[in-house]
Amino acid sequence: MLKEFTRSIYAGVSLAVLSSAIVFALLAPWIAPQDPYDLAQLFILDSRLPPMSRNSDGFLFLLGTDDQGRDVFSAILYGLRISLGVAFLSTAIAFLLGTAIGLISAYLGGRVDAFLMRIVDMQLSFPAVLIALMLVALVGTGIDKVIIAIIAVQWARYARTVRGSALVEREREYIEAVECLAFSRSRIMFVHILPNCMAPLSILATVEIASAISIEATLSFLGVGLPITQPSLGLLIANGYPFMLSGNYWLSIYPGLVLIALMVAVNIIGDRMRELINPRSEK
Amino acid sequence: MMGTFLLYRTLQAFVTLAVVSIIIFLGVFALGNPVYVLVDPSAPADVVEQTIRRLGLDRPIYEQYGIFVTNALSGDLGTSYTHAQPSLALIASRFTATFELVLASLVIAVALGLPLGLIAGYGKNNWVGRTLSSVSILGISVPIFWLGLLMIIVFSLELKWLPTGGRGETVALFGVETSLLTLDGLSHLVLPAMALSLFPLALIIRLTRAGVREHSQMDYVRFARAMGIRPAKLLFAYVLRNVLIPIVTMIGLIFGTLIAFAVVTETVFAWPGIGKLLIDSIKVSDRPVIIAYLLFVVVMFLVINLIVDVINAALDPRIRLSGTS
Numbered sequence: 039m040l041k042e043f044t045r046s047i048y049a050g051v052s053l054a055v056l057s058s059a060i061v062f063a064l065l066a067p068w069i070a071p072q073d074p075y076d077l078a079q080l081f082i083l084d085s086r087l088p089p090m091s092r093n094s095d096g097f098l099f100l101l102g103t104d105d106q107g108r109d110v111f112s113a114i115l116y117g118l119r120i121s122l123g124v125a126f127l128s129t130a131i132a133f134l135l136g137t138a139i140g141l142i143s144a145y146l147g148g149r150v151d152a153f154l155m156r157i158v159d160m161q162l163s164f165p166a167v168l169i170a171l172m173l174v175a176l177v178g179t180g181i182d183k184v185i186i187a188i189i190a191v192q193w194a195r196y197a198r199t200v201r202g203s204a205l206v207e208r209e210r211e212y213i214e215a216v217e218c219l220a221f222s223r224s225r226i227m228f229v230h231i232l233p234n235c236m237a238p239l240s241i242l243a244t245v246e247i248a249s250a251i252s253i254e255a256t257l258s259f260l261g262v263g264l265p266i267t268q269p270s271l272g273l274l275i276a277n278g279y280p281f282m283l284s285g286n287y288w289l290s291i292y293p294g295l296v297l298i299a300l301m302v303a304v305n306i307i308g309d310r311m312r313e314l315i316n317p318r319s320e321k
Numbered sequence: 322m323m324g325t326f327l328l329y330r331t332l333q334a335f336v337t338l339a340v341v342s343i344i345i346f347l348g349v350f351a352l353g354n355p356v357y358v359l360v361d362p363s364a365p366a367d368v369v370e371q372t373i374r375r376l377g378l379d380r381p382i383y384e385q386y387g388i389f390v391t392n393a394l395s396g397d398l399g400t401s402y403t404h405a406q407p408s409l410a411l412i413a414s415r416f417t418a419t420f421e422l423v424l425a426s427l428v429i430a431v432a433l434g435l436p437l438g439l440i441a442g443y444g445k446n447n448w449v450g451r452t453l454s455s456v457s458i459l460g461i462s463v464p465i466f467w468l469g470l471l472m473i474i475v476f477s478l479e480l481k482w483l484p485t486g487g488r489g490e491t492v493a494l495f496g497v498e499t500s501l502l503t504l505d506g507l508s509h510l511v512l513p514a515m516a517l518s519l520f521p522l523a524l525i526i527r528l529t530r531a532g533v534r535e536h537s538q539m540d541y542v543r544f545a546r547a548m549g550i551r552p553a554k555l556l557f558a559y560v561l562r563n564v565l566i567p568i569v570t571m572i573g574l575i576f577g578t579l580i581a582f583a584v585v586t587e588t589v590f591a592w593p594g595i596g597k598l599l600i601d602s603i604k605v606s607d608r609p610v611i612i613a614y615l616l617f618v619v620v621m622f623l624v625i626n627l628i629v630d631v632i633n634a635a636l637d638p639r640i641r642l643s644g645t646s
Binding site for chain 1: 337340344345348349459461462463464465466467470471473474478485577578581582584585588599600603604611614615618619622626
């Protein structure tokens with residue numbers, strides 16, 4: 039499976055990028071040259087140093103420092119941790135919630151199905167950014183609110199996808215067979231139908247991780263996402279923005295490059311999965 | 322038949338609006354302390370008490386929703402704390418800037434997207450097509466705000482061609498301030514419009530390409546080709562006309578999406594439209610403005626969708642037959 043997957047060089051590289059990003063994020067407290075949020079380690083004399091400069095102690099700032107003398111490289115590693123954490127957590131919850139609703143909708147059919155799908159249609163007719171903004175505008179900002187906003191944006195797509203596949207599966211003979219065995223409805227849904235809907239769901243989930251990263255970064259950049267105490271990549275870009283006008287580009291550029299590398303990698307992985315699972319699909 | 326379709330779709334839009342208004346009502350009025358939507362939180366206790374009674378906030382929640390809807394229908398969505406003017410009027414006065422931005426980006430997207438899409442679709446594997454498929458993945462992966470930052474660095478700070486932000490000089494036309502008619506205003510518009518146009522540009526190119534591919538297999542194109550009609554004439558005179566229908570639909574639908582996306586672009590380029598107003602209002606919890614923005618955008622969205630549906634139904638009878646079933 040992995041061999042088949044990496045037959046495309048881009049996909050192989052993307053997988054390497056994503057896995058190393060995850061490893062870096064997990065190990066950030068141990069591999070970062072500096073704890074960027076321990077104020078005792080920051081010196082105002084080191085502020086706004088360009089990349090590759092050293093301070094008087096000979097400490098190397100690989101990607102420069104911000105206005106408080108914080109090592110940008112370390113801040114990016116910690117930011118990666120927050121960005122990926124929010125993205126994976128919200129995608130996982132949206133996946134579970136959306137899949138459950140979609141399965142129930144498909145299996146029960148009738149009025150329940152019509153009602154649930156009308157909600158899904160209604161929601162999908164609005165752009166994701168608008169729904170996310172609407173939610174943070176109503177319930178406020180903060181890490182939990184951002185996660186709720188991403189889930190609210192994404193669940194409908196899982197519900198629609200799984201319902202589509204489940205409706206096809208439901209007509210198959212093996213479902214007829216287990217129905218004759220008088221298995222419970224929930225057992226048929228989750229044990230027999232769900233595993234056969236996993237292929238399109240896994241493609242969707244991959245792409246949705248990229249979209250979750252993007253939504254969180256956008257909200258944080260706008261200043262209505264994560265609080266200043268939890269600087270994700272998007273927030274790092276936003277914090278560097280005022281200094282950009284005075285020529286300190288590195289504060290925003292490097293977190294941005296990491297963000298883009300991450301999103302390109304996830305999208306390419308999603309594309310490759312689609313190719314492998316559904317070879318006839320056109321790009 | 323058309324009447325039934327129109328009625329059905331309008332009803333559907335109203336149901337959606339009702340649901341959204343309930344969500345907004347619950348979000349703003351029920352979750353937070355509703356008094357502070359209309360009274361400054363630092364006001365003395367007796368003023369707060371008085372307002373609660375005056376606004377009927379001591380009544381059951383369904384009655385309160387009724388009051389909210391009645392006020393909203395008469396155009397009263399509260400007064401902005403920070404700007405000290407009715408929130409709906411504030412939104413309306415800022416909307417011109419957003420409208421200009423969205424319009425300019427759509428013009429850019431159509432002017433570039435249609436020809437590029439036609440070329441990409443016509444030649445099987447030419448340079449446009451190849452570049453497109455590799456750029457498209459980058460296009461969906463690069464966040465708009467970061468691209469905006471790059472554009473500011475390159476075009477404003479390094480090359481010093483264009484201003485970094487703001488709306489520039491405006492002139493009044495029929496009582497509406499516009500920056501489309503001054504050179505300074507236009508130079509301020511270029512960068513944000515370009516940043517905002519990338520998303521619709523990619524969509525138009527893809528849609529045009531797919532349409533051209535589909536049509537180039539059809540008999541009328543083969544026949545025209547066999548007749549020896551020049552490819553350029555065939556493409557622009559015959560194929561384009563048929564490909565245009567879904568694209569016009571998409572342009573209508575994307576208008577609302579762009580207004581939502583403009584929130585990001587306006588913040589990056591300090592463009593004083595409703596998107597920037599929303600973000601500024603969220604930051605200072607200026608709730609009347611937030612409510613006015615959300616209702617305004619949702620209504621606009623529903624109206625646009627309705628118009629597009631109706632136009633489509635008028636063009637294609639199959640849609641209005643299936644839409645009512």
